[in-house]
Amino acid sequence: MATIELKNVHAEVAEGDEQILHGVDLEVKSGEIHALMGPNGSGKSTTSKVIAGHPAYDVTEGDILLHLEADDFDGIDEIPESARTWDLLELEPNERAALGVFLAFQYPAEIEGVTMTNFLRTALNAKLEERDELLFGEDEDEDEDDEADAGYETSPMEGPADEGEVGVAEFQQLLSEKMELLDMDAKFAQRYLNAGFSGGEKKQNEVLQAAILEPTIAVLDEIDSGLDIDRLQDVADGINALRDEQGTGVLQITHYQRILDYVEPDTVHIMLDGEIAMEGGPELAEKLEDKGYDWVREQVYNAA
Amino acid sequence: MSGATRFHAGIDVETVERIAEERNEPKWLRAKRLDALEALSDLDYPDVIQTPGRTWTNLADLDFEALVEPFDQTEEKDWVADDQATVVPFHEALNDADLEALVKEHFGSVVDPEENRLTALSTALFTTGTVIYVPSNVDAEDVKIRTTMNGTSLFNYTLVVTDQNASVTILERQDTGADAATEERYYSGIVEAAVGENAYVQYGSLQDFDQSTYNYTLKRGVTDTYATLNWIEGNIGSQLTKTGVSTLLEGESSETKIVGAFFGHEDQHFDLDSKVWHRAEHTTADLVTRGVIDDEARSVYEGVQDVGRDAWDTSSYQRENTLMLSDESEADASPKLIINNHDTEASHSATVGQIDQEDLFYMEGRAIPEQAAKNMLVEGFFVPVLEEVEVDELREDLEERIHERLH
Amino acid sequence: MSSEENLQETDTEARFEFKKEQHSAFQSEKGLTEETIRLISEDKDEPDWMLERRLRALKQYKKMPMPTDWPGQPDLSELDVEEIVPYIRPDVETRGGAENWEDLPDEIQDTFEKLGIPEAEREALSGVGAQYESEVVYQNMQERWEEKGVVFCNMDEAVQEHEELVKQHFMTKCVPASDNKFAALHGAVWSGGSFVYIPEDVTVEMPVQAYFRMNSEGMGQFEHTLIIAEEGSEVHYIEGCSAPKYGTHNLHSGGVEVFVKEDAHVQYSTVQNWSKNTFNLNTKRAIVEENGTMEWVSGSMGSKATMLYPCSILKGRGATDNHITIAFAGEGQDIDTGAKVYHNAPDTKSTIESKSISKDGGRTNYRGLVHIADGAEDSSTSVECDALMFDNESTSDTMPYMEINESKVDVAHEATVGKIGDEDVFYLQSRGLDDDDAKQMIVAGFIEPITEELPIEYAVELNRLIELEMEGSLG
Secondary structure (H helix, E strand, C coil): CCEEEEEEEEEEECCCCCEEEEEEEEEEECCCEEEEECCCCCCHHHHHHHHHCCCCEEEEEEEEEEECCCCCCCCCCCCCHHHCEEEHHHCCHHHHHHCCEEEECCCCCCCCCCEHHHHHHHHHHHHHHHHHHHHHCCCCCCCHHHHHHHHHHCCCCCCCCCCCCCCHHHHHHHHHHHHHHCCCCHHHHHCECCCCCCHHHHHHHHHHHHHHHCCCEEEEECCCCCCCHHHHHHHHHHHHHHHHHHCCEEEEEECCCHHHHCCCCCEEEEEECCEEEEEECHHHHHHHHHHCHHHHHHHHHHHC | CCCHHHCCCCCCHHHHHHHHHHCCCCHHHHHHHHHHHHHHHHCCCCCCCEECCEECCCCCCCCHHHHCCCCCCCEEEEEECCCCCEEEEHHHHCCCHHHHHHHHHHCCCCCCCCCCHHHHHHHHHCCEEEEEEECCCCECCCEEEEEEECCCEEEEEEEEEECCCCEEEEEEEEEECCCCCCCCEEEEEEEEEEECCCCEEEEEEEEECCCCEEEEEEEEEEECCCCEEEEEEEECCCCEEEEEEEEEECCCCCEEEEEEEEEECCCCEEEEEEEEEECCCCCEEEEEEEEEECCCCEEEEEEEEEECCCCCCEEEEEEEEEEECCCCCEEEEEEEEEECCCCEEEEEEEEEECCCHHHHHHHHHCCCCHHHHHHHHHHHHHHHHHCCCCCHHHHHHHHHHHHHHHC | CCCHHHCCCCCHHHHHHCCCCCCEEEECCCCCCHHHHHHHHHHCCCCHHHHHHHHHHHHHHHHCCCCCCCCCCCCCCCCCHHHCECCEEECCCCCCCECCHHHCCHHHHHHHHHHCHHHHHHCCCCEEEEEECCEEEEEEECHHHHHCCCEEEEHHHHHHHCHHHHHHHCCCCCCCHHHCHHHHHHHHHCCCEEEEEECCCCECCCCEEEEEECCCCCECECCEEEEEECCCCEEEEEEEEECCCCCCCEEECCEEEEEECCCCEEEEEEEEECCCCEEEECEEEEEECCCCEEEEEEEECCCCEEEECCEEEECCCCCEEEEEEEEEECCCCEEEEEEEEEECCCCCEEEEEEEEEECCCCEEEEEEEEEECCCCCCEEEEEEEEEEECCCCCEEEEEEEEEECCCCEEEEEEEEEEECCHHHHHHHHCCCCCHHHHHHHHHHHHHHHHHCCCCHHHHHHHHHHHHHHHHHHHC
16 A cells, blocks of 8 residues: 655745745545646646656655555565655656656657657666665666676677566567557557647557556546547546556546546545645535635635 | 959048048047958958859959949938937938937947958948937837939948837838949948847838849847847849848847848849847747749858857747749758757758649649749749738838739 | 667677777888878789879878868867878788688787677678778678679779779769868878679678778778679668777778669668767768669767768769768767768759757757759759757757759758757656656657668667767766
8 A cells, every 4th residue: 555645745936936836735545546626727737746756846845755565566575664655855757657656747748759669668667677776775786887897708799788677578468458458559559659649649648658657656637638538438447447456546637527427536635826725525526516616715715 | 452443433541531521420430431441451251152162152253342433322312200210311310419329339339340341341431321219118100211322332321229118110122213324333231220128120121223233231130138120131133132131139038030032033143141149048030031033043042040058948940942933043042050059949941942833733724824823823932921021011012023023 | 679679789888998909010101291102002012003093192182271161160170180190001911801700810800809790790791891990801702792793892902803993983083082182181091991893783682891990099091982883783881980099189081982873772871980089081972873872871979070971973864862861979079961962963862861969068060062953853852950959068050051053843951959858858757767768768769760761780789879978978
């Protein structure tokens, strides 16, 4: 059971002093689905970006912690006790990813020339390698200087560079399984990463990546916007599968109640002006749909 | 100095002194003229592109100086402007203490008189010009200047200064007088523009000299913060034209656009360059030129987008398209990118080609005669640049001249 | 590259670092005199006409000025040709190359081991000519090609064995010594290189490969490559270069001449990885006859300064040129490269694709000339240049020149410059790649449109070199 915990998170834009988050408290556990809702500019996307470590934002106060239990990672019998609580703010974005924190982007980058297959296999292997380093230190991994000195004793022709833990054939198998699950066309695998993808295809691709990388915590930033109803269904199936099969904890950022019909949240958080203003069960989302954010504002500020 | 003996009148200290004396010029200006004169013999002609075995425009063989008649600089000039902006003949400006101070401050500050041999010659000998000054917060009406050249040579100087938040559109037209003799003549014009903070200047120019004229012009502006400077450069006339239009983006978030249109025919030769130097953060430049060449005409285009080391967040674009109507014509183009800051989005493209045969066939299939169809396509080719011209009058003039040339 | 793992790779890092002590049989005096030229020619036992060409080239070299007036050209002021020894012959018993691998001195074998050449041969490349310093010392052409009349030999040997062909083609109409100062220098002091002759209608399916290497301090390399592809023939020639690091400036000034006859097809590929103190100033040119095709593939990774503009003269109707250029400039490097194409006949076609990457203060420049002659109707040319900049210390220039004297043509040029996007890097990082891997992946993606057109071993080599370049900046 993994938990991500945001404690009193304040954040501002790195270049400039515009403060966006004013003390966000949030907790998501494995297997749970949380919805984070709020009007434009309330700080939802910023919350997702500071969790993933986007360099454009500085966290000025508060903590973002990841708590792991001994058996949280498949293939690792026991996570060392010293490596069970992580201060994510001290980690690089890729290190966070290696520990299973996944962000599905609202606007995924388009990268020409890099095929999906190449990218995802590289990412998966990088994740596994980095995770080992984080959990067990940089032990048996070769020291780079030694390697350079020893270089001439071995034939320069020996084997290609760094195969990685997951080989090509094994990966292709994995990829095609996951793509089938998400009802994605097999030719996606050979296309360039998000290049020329439609809005819906990009979102589907984000979910596919989550399925491959098997995150402990997935933050999905407006994964439902720009999707037609069929694709929304596929994407929702993918999210439910993440939770049901991999026990991923999901933080779903959305404008619309619509996706919550397919992915039922355990908890709904409503964000206003950089803070969590209100929390409740799935019924809160419906209420919000009826009454709008002004109602939340009234409730909160009258109560305060 | 090459060919010094062939000058119609001496290009010497005496001549320069006399020009200055007759116009009762202040000392500082006299000194600038004499400095330029002195530097003349050590200066080179303006840069032209050279590739192995070819010089794109051969200026050195043209003896500009032989065409100079310092005391026969006859012209007619019309100025149209409203009260809000100051638009006065150059020498009148020197009679007003405030204006003289303004001229003194800016004269030669944007275009160094000693930049090349032709700018120095122009500085030493100019006899006419215009000073345009738009004070802060004034949104001036369109300013129109028409210069009609009647003599053998004419050296013209224009200064544009705008203060904070000022805005002005200037439209300049040059042509040759009906009574002018048909012998070869030489026109030289320098334009300097200092665009103040958040000010807006559009400077349009339509060059329509007769085809005995050798034309050299250099227009350059410098922008302050948030300033916008847009150039429109129309070239229809002259035997040989060598022009440079450029903007030095010195103020943060300033912008420039250089829009060019040319149409050469017979044995005209146009050598046109557009240059922008990005020297501050968040600056934007858009260079768009379209030209048509017919008969034995020749066009040379050089475009430079130069992004300095400190010009963060630059956007810079350049497009050049040339349409060749004749097999004997020749089009050379060199769009260049010089990028020293990686936080830049820059692109350029250039094409050269003829009228699309499919388009022509399609139109002919709709019963339009070939020539008419071609003319329509040529006029259509210019539309993207004409659309950039915000001054209706200039656009209409250009359209009309293009139309005339086609028919 | 998806099939990368199926391939053997050469260890480019090892290639780059080691150097061997010198035991050379002959070393010419420093500086360039007529005496030096005569010595070189005599030592090679050349016919008189070749000596005469050398001496004439020397005169032209002395007369011509250094090219210093090009806008934005690399700084050649530290290059002192007189100080660079023009010719060194390695200490090998058999002139003209050893027949068998085992006959080579251990030291040279060892060097080649590290270059991966025997391995390349095992990969069934059709011929291996390896140039250790100035002379080709090891040659092997598979018998089946020899039977068909294919010649692949050391250039020095060709002067003796194929004298008429060489006399007719060597620095005459393709790259005359008068072309430029460095072509003249090359004509005076050239040594070694390859001669390739493909008879009519013969297709050499496997790439013909040659490696060049400089290993003596302050030594120039002036190899000459002459390729004659007769009507309807086809060949792919691969040249690889790398030199170990040394203190003084090295000069590489090679000459390449390619004759592409009617309907013939020649591809010439280079990955240049000269050490970072080398001045790499080459003249490469092809004359392409009717319906012939010339393809230039150039990767410029190494050198201190490179000036290289492979040129195709499209002389026959329907001739085609294809240029692929990749330049990568790191700290202290100025890679000024591009293409030249002369469309001198109707229906000719050229395509130029250039990708350049600059980082750590390096400079890349695309410099290209497309000339369409009057009468070259229905010709077309398309040029695309893209540049990627890593940081604010670097420079990326683009300087195309188009000279169009014919109206029935289609001419297009496009160029873009951009940086590595922070958002792109973050996206990849959030998927588990570290900062460096993310950037590397973006670079690989950037040049992918070009690498996918390369022969696979070249694509692998290029990617390896780029990885090395990028790692270099991190350590």
